[in-house]
Amino acid sequence: MKLFFPVIFATVLLSGCADETAKPDEPAPKQAEETKQPKPQKPEQPSAREQAENELKQTVSQMSTAEKVDQLLYIGVTGTALTEADRRLLQQHALGGVLLLGGNITSSGQLKALTADINEAQTSDQRAFVGFDEEGGRVSRVPDARLKLSPSLTYGQKNDPELMEDVGQTLGSISRFYGFNMDFAPVLDVNSNPANPIIGDRALSADPQQVARLGVPLMQGMKEEDIVPVVKHFPGHGDTTVDSHVGLPRVDATKAELEQTELVPFKRAIQDGAEMVMVAHILFPALDKNRPSSLSKEVMTGVLRSELKFDGVIITDDLVMGAITERYGLAQAAGLALENGADMAMFSTPGAYASVHKEIMTRIKQGKLSAADLNEKVMRVLRLKQTYDLSQTKRVDEYQRLIEQVKAVESDMRH
Template sequence: MSPERTLIIDLPGPDLTPEQGQLLRTHRFGGVCLFARNFSTPERTARLIRDIRDALEHDALIATDQEGGAVLRRLDIPMPPSLQALGQLNDEAAAREAGRIAARGLIELGLNWNYAPSLDVNVNPLNPVIGDRAFGADAQTVARLGVAWALGSEEAGVLSSVKHFPGHGDTSQDSHLTLPVVDKPLEQLEQVEFAPFRAAVQAEVGSIMTAHIVYPALDKERPATLSPAVLDGLLRRQWGYDGVVVTDATDMHAIADRYPGGEAAPLALLAGADAVLSCGHGDLQTHVDHARALQRALRDGRLSEARVQQARARLDRAAARFPGTPRPYPPEQRQADDAEVDRAALRSLTRSGQTPTLDPGAPVLLIAPASAAVGGPYGDSLSGETLADVLRSHFPQLQVALHDGHDTAGAMALLDHFPQAPALLATTGRWALSRAEQELAGVLAQQDRPALHLALWNADAAAQLPLPALVTHGFRPANLRALGAALVAR
């Protein structure tokens, strides 16, 4: 009985080296999760996946996080809208199609498991990690759209994993960095956090990912990932879920700081999980540590062979149902998916206040951050220069000032040089507004010129600055195309 089959690991780069191949052959892990660093050309990534399967010598689950919006790993295909944008549309058909679009770009290469969508109900504006990854703040809307998205993915051949059970939407801390606590009465959890996951269970969505969060109403000490009360008691016994339960990554500080050396792996299985996501970000020893921790727990009797067999059986059933056989992604389907993504971007764009009409033949000023900070699940962002390049195609006389979040001198000089020109103040970050953004918004609000806030990532920023706003609910190419069209529309 090999408990290592319950581990899903990561790898350092775009190719499988001999050392990594030997590690896979030795431990026969359950599968691999790919991150942005593993994706290169389609041919090379497809070869990586074939090499992984050959080394593991079984029907492996090859996963990634292709959520849409800001959290995407493969970027050379139609990019699904952010869940927040889909929440603006409130259209189950659009959500289902977004799940299919995400899946088509994965199954083309042989990936058969997507850790998406998020079913977190984003009721806390200070939430540092969910934001645009959620369909919204209404539990029933999240349930309807989230289940539609998940089923769309599975119809297209990719196992969906709804997350982060039992809910990451009402935290003000990031479990990548610390251990959050959601201290709410059970009645409130039932009405809000639990509702979308109950719907997913009833719809028989294939897998669920756990949250590294303590819910004292269910378990006063252990995070959900390691809590028998949450996974076995609530999810399995009360709700009757028999799909795959996978943990969020155990390298996240919420887990790794308290259960080092892979010790979270047997605890997660004992709690009711079937798969443990071990991420070393280049450190292969992390996976060996997890494997040894499982072996020790099995050897000393803390972990039973029956529990391991149950977990493996669920993983085997999932791999049989979603075998990962690559499916072609024909050019005409890609074109249709790109058109669908463009339509969603344009339909979800929202306005706040009286937005000015701009003259494409006259000078227009753009003030934007040079770059935006990323972290947690986010891997990339929108640079100010990229935004400027897009807007220049609509406004040939565009004048640009980029700032670092602190120094406003360049932006103030540009405003002084063009005292009548309309100004576009862009916010491109996920996190709190910078001092420069707040200061410049205050200046523009007092000036006698047309001014507009472009909220290109964090939609909540629109309500925090004293300017009319265009909110794109994303910064991907389709969002920028929609923005350009909206700015020149008469």
């Protein structure tokens, strides 16, 4: 009965309501509030970032395949002044980058004139990266002794992140002074093998956590001066006993050991905004039994992209090193590198542009490098170029101030 009464009661109420129909001459009740349609909303305007990305896609869609390949090449030039051949190359092709080594440098005046010439020779809106290796210590291209810094290990012993940021800013200022917009530093290798012939005091420490702790502010300091930092040499050159300039080093550490040592600083740098990573010419059988890191899909696409979630630009170390040339032709190596995950192939051999470009174009036609993959690589390169001022507008010309800046960080390191 408790259930039956409410049902009967409800039925009676409903019956009563049904008898109270509206008279024919009475309008039906208004239901304006219920039937009111929501006003159409204006489409949201794209954010500045989305707009820049859309413009970038538009730019890439208008480029020919040959122009896209140009953006993936980081080339060397001949001698201490631009040859007519190098000048024509820069005028006619929007290249990804130009690398200067010790053989291109004799004096401060000469170096500044050369970088200015490289900048002026470019006719495309897509400026080239102009980079060099300026780490301080043994690996320094600076021709003026008063602007040279101590080795990284010496600074690392101070164990001061704030000092490392100052060092990064100083490296950035020096780079700008000489007309560069990129520095292949900092070194994030762990100095884990005393028998290592190539890294040694170029590393900040033998402790991977300390390398991470000090390497990241060094990287950030360079960024503050609008210099693109390139962290190197992924996945780690610290435990090698062979110089990759001469032969192919091999590291037999397990994947777990690599994750606890070599990969630690790179993982931290990527989490803290690293935008460009240089991959070394080293064989890591635990990652890839057959190919050196710079040509390995397992290393670049597997570990660096998929596992460490790096979405910036991957560049090879110089492909003319013995570690590569003993086993591969230069054009073949460049093609393999790009197919397997690199965004930029770097080679310092002057005059090699045509053969490398032709090889990559052939691989694209063969379907070894897909159109989608090619576009993604070009997008990453151009996105990074848009992030920095690649022109000479921020060139630093206060020579005396630079000398004082170098003196200050050297003094802070010693006290």
